Amino acid sequence: MANENSKILTAEQETKLRQPIEAYVGAIQEKIDSLRVDGIDKVLSCQNLIDGIKRDRNLTRAERDARIAEVQEDLNKAKEIRDKNKDEIAKLIADAEAYLKAHFVQEYYRPVKESCDLEKARVKEQYRKNLEELQKEHQEIVSKISDHKELKDEKYVYKNRLFDAKMKLEKDLQQIKDRRHAAFNYKFHLIDLLRMSKFTFLESRAQKWENYKYVFNRRTFLLQNGLYIAIVLIFIMLCIITPAVKNSPLLTYNNVLNILQQASPRMFLALGVAGLILLTGTDLSIGRMIGMGMTTATIIMHQGINTGGVFGHIFDFTGLPIGVRVVFALIMCTLLCTCFTAIAGFFTAKFKMHPFISTMANMLVIFGLVTYATKGVSFGAIEPTIPSMIIPKLNNFPTIILWAVAAIIIIWFIWNKTTFGKNLYAVGGNPEAAAVSGISVFRVTVGAFILAGILYGFGAWLECARMVGSGSAAYGQGWEMDAIAACVVGGVSFTGGIGKISGVVVGVLIFTALTYSLTILGIDTNLQFVFEGIIIIVAVTLDCLKYVQKK
Numbered sequence: 001m002a003n004e005n006s007k008i009l010t011a012e013q014e015t016k017l018r019q020p021i022e023a024y025v026g027a028i029q030e031k032i033d034s035l036r037v038d039g040i041d042k043v044l045s046c047q048n049l050i051d052g053i054k055r056d057r058n059l060t061r062a063e064r065d066a067r068i069a070e071v072q073e074d075l076n077k078a079k080e081i082r083d084k085n086k087d088e089i090a091k092l093i094a095d096a097e098a099y100l101k102a103h104f105v106q107e108y109y110r111p112v113k114e115s116c117d118l119e120k121a122r123v124k125e126q127y128r129k130n131l132e133e134l135q136k137e138h139q140e141i142v143s144k145i146s147d148h149k150e151l152k153d154e155k156y157v158y159k160n161r162l163f164d165a166k167m168k169l170e171k172d173l174q175q176i177k178d179r180r181h182a183a184f185n186y187k188f189h190l191i192d193l194l195r196m197s198k199f200t201f202l203e204s205r206a207q208k209w210e211n212y213k214y215v216f217n218r219r220t221f222l223l224q225n226g227l228y229i230a231i232v233l234i235f236i237m238l239c240i241i242t243p244a245v246k247n248s249p250l251l252t253y254n255n256v257l258n259i260l261q262q263a264s265p266r267m268f269l270a271l272g273v274a275g276l277i278l279l280t281g282t283d284l285s286i287g288r289m290i291g292m293g294m295t296t297a298t299i300i301m302h303q304g305i306n307t308g309g310v311f312g313h314i315f316d317f318t319g320l321p322i323g324v325r326v327v328f329a330l331i332m333c334t335l336l337c338t339c340f341t342a343i344a345g346f347f348t349a350k351f352k353m354h355p356f357i358s359t360m361a362n363m364l365v366i367f368g369l370v371t372y373a374t375k376g377v378s379f380g381a382i383e384p385t386i387p388s389m390i391i392p393k394l395n396n397f398p399t400i401i402l403w404a405v406a407a408i409i410i411i412w413f414i415w416n417k418t419t420f421g422k423n424l425y426a427v428g429g430n431p432e433a434a435a436v437s438g439i440s441v442f443r444v445t446v447g448a449f450i451l452a453g454i455l456y457g458f459g460a461w462l463e464c465a466r467m468v469g470s471g472s473a474a475y476g477q478g479w480e481m482d483a484i485a486a487c488v489v490g491g492v493s494f495t496g497g498i499g500k501i502s503g504v505v506v507g508v509l510i511f512t513a514l515t516y517s518l519t520i521l522g523i524d525t526n527l528q529f530v531f532e533g534i535i536i537i538v539a540v541t542l543d544c545l546k547y548v549q550k551k
Contacts, residue, residue: 268459290476293460298471334457345449429497
């Protein structure tokens with residue numbers, strides 16, 4: 001133990017170990033700084049000055065050009081000095097890096113790391129001894145107490161002492177962790193000064209990995225990823241069970257393509273409702289939107305004259321070219337879905353109505369209208385040439401997947417690279433603060449609903465092509481639950497303002513793959529709903545726990 005304690009470094013000893021490195025690299029840094037003063041430092045200063053002159057609206061154009069010309073002369077001279085000193089600076093940097101490579105780990109970082117490991121073990125041992133002493137002392141005191149109130153007070157004091165001991169342990173461990181982390185980063189601090197914040201790819205990866213380990217918390221990690229880990233384990237188990245039960249592997253190329261093909265139309269729905277969940281809302285009318293869109297698209301692209309009518313009228317679009325019918329079906333699907341989502345968005349934004357109510361009303365109205373208008377009948381198949389026009393197969397690869405990829409890219413761009421996307425996060429996180437900062441909460445809310453309607457329309461149109469028609473008012477029932485569940489599993493929080501497109505994509509793929517796997521195994525559809533419900537409740541529970549932890 002005495003030998004181990006001798007290896008534990010004090011702050012003064014650690015500083016002493018670092019002094020040769022500081023002296024050698026510091027001397028080189030001084031030479032580099034002196035070479036940079038009239039070179040690269042002057043170049044950066046002149047460039048900043050020119051940028052400032054260009055932005056100065058108080059100057060006339062002639063004055064601006066004259067000042068820029070003056071600074072440009074200094075800039076050209078500085079560039080000549082920079083180029084002249086470039087090779088010498090590179091040699092000095094190489095010298096310093098070679099010294100760091102030879103001495104930093106061996107003479108400084110490794111001793112500090114070993115010291116931290118030993119100190120960590122010592123602190124834990126001390127904590128264990130403290131617990132034993134506290135327990136012994138508590139038992140001695142309890143054995144002498146007969147009064148119930150005094151016994152209760154002693155238990156309370158003992159509990160507080162245990163808590164204090166644990167807090168001291170965590171504080172000591174954090175200080176040790178900070179020392180080791182600071183020692184690791186010291187090398188990159190020196191390189192940062194030498195190269196002016198330019199790191200190689202491997203150096204950047206090393207820093208990111210170190211920072212991840214430094215901030216890693218097991219509880220937080222499990223809250224964020226526990227559900228994904230559980231689902232992956234379930235899927236692995238299904239992959240093992242399926243060959244034994246069905247005599248065929250689950251994870252084949254064709255099965256993967258089938259999963260992606262089924263997930264593609266659903267991706268549009270999940271991307272649409274994700275924006276509403278980001279605003280602490282939801283949409284219960286998605287399934288009925290799909291039924292309406294499927295019915296509309298099937299009527300327009302129907303093979304021959306429609307066998308069923310709408311409000312008693314039989315439509316015949318066979319006189320139009322097939323290409324026109326395809327485009328017209330897309331426009332009508334999108335238009336109808338957007339109109340209804342815009343209505344729900346208006347009531348939600350204008351009258352502060354909860355989206356649960358406005359979209360539930362939409363759900364009832366749409367289902368009632370479509371069922372009454374069509375008498376609830378299915379409209380059969382569309383023209384057989386249309387699917388190959390919209391979603392052709394290229395070497396057996398279903399291009400409907402490419403439609404979904406395009407939607408993901410576009411929505412990612414809207415969420416992350418546009419003002420509307422930033423406002424969406426702001427309104428979802430705190431609508432009052434967003435309104436005070438000048439953001440129109442009404443426009444953002446209605447805009448999110450309209451965007452959702454466009455995506456629903458596209459999804460219904462693609463589903464119609466994938467299923468070769470068969471549109472009816474009942475089609476799409478329950479799809480709203482799949483879309484909402486995918487978003488929740490993907491990390492789009494109902495608390496608002498939290499969520500990523502990547503999470504939505506992962507959520508859709510998880511649910512589609514799980515449903516497909518259970519179907520192949522022959523699991524009853526009703527039991528599949530049970531699995532889905534369990535996943536949803538676990539996902540929302542974890543989301544709530546993360547929210548409570550932040551509070």
